[in-house]
Amino acid sequence: MDSQELGFLAENIAARYLESGGYEILDKNYRKPWGEIDIIARKDEAVVFVEVKANKQEFGGDFNPEIRVDWKKMAKIKRTAAFYLEQEFGDMEREWQIDIVSVTFDLENKKAKIKHFKNI
Secondary structure (H helix, E strand, O other): OOHHHHHHHHHHHHHHHHHHOOOEEEEEEEEEOOEEEEEEEEEOOEEEEEEEEEEEOOOOOOOOHHHHOOHHHHHHHHHHHHHHHHHHHOOOOOOEEEEEEEEEEEOOOOEEEEEEEOOO
């Protein structure tokens, strides 16, 4: 499984996880020249911009993929989120937040471990 396939699978797992938690998926893979948001959802009245990070657990490693969301990535997400709010809702006054969903695959046992970091 290459990294593109891994990312696609992780985003689908994350979307199903969010839906099972009462989130409504509004958009996926929202792209602009300056940034991308993996999943845009709504929970209650808040718009939630979700960054999905994934990795394969190999050789007993315990690497947490969420640590790859650095300040540069956060700045891109914020700028893209602001544009989305303006374009889709006509204002930036709506309640919103950024979440990270981390998916670690144990390919040998065919399992995925999900961690959800809310309103980071």
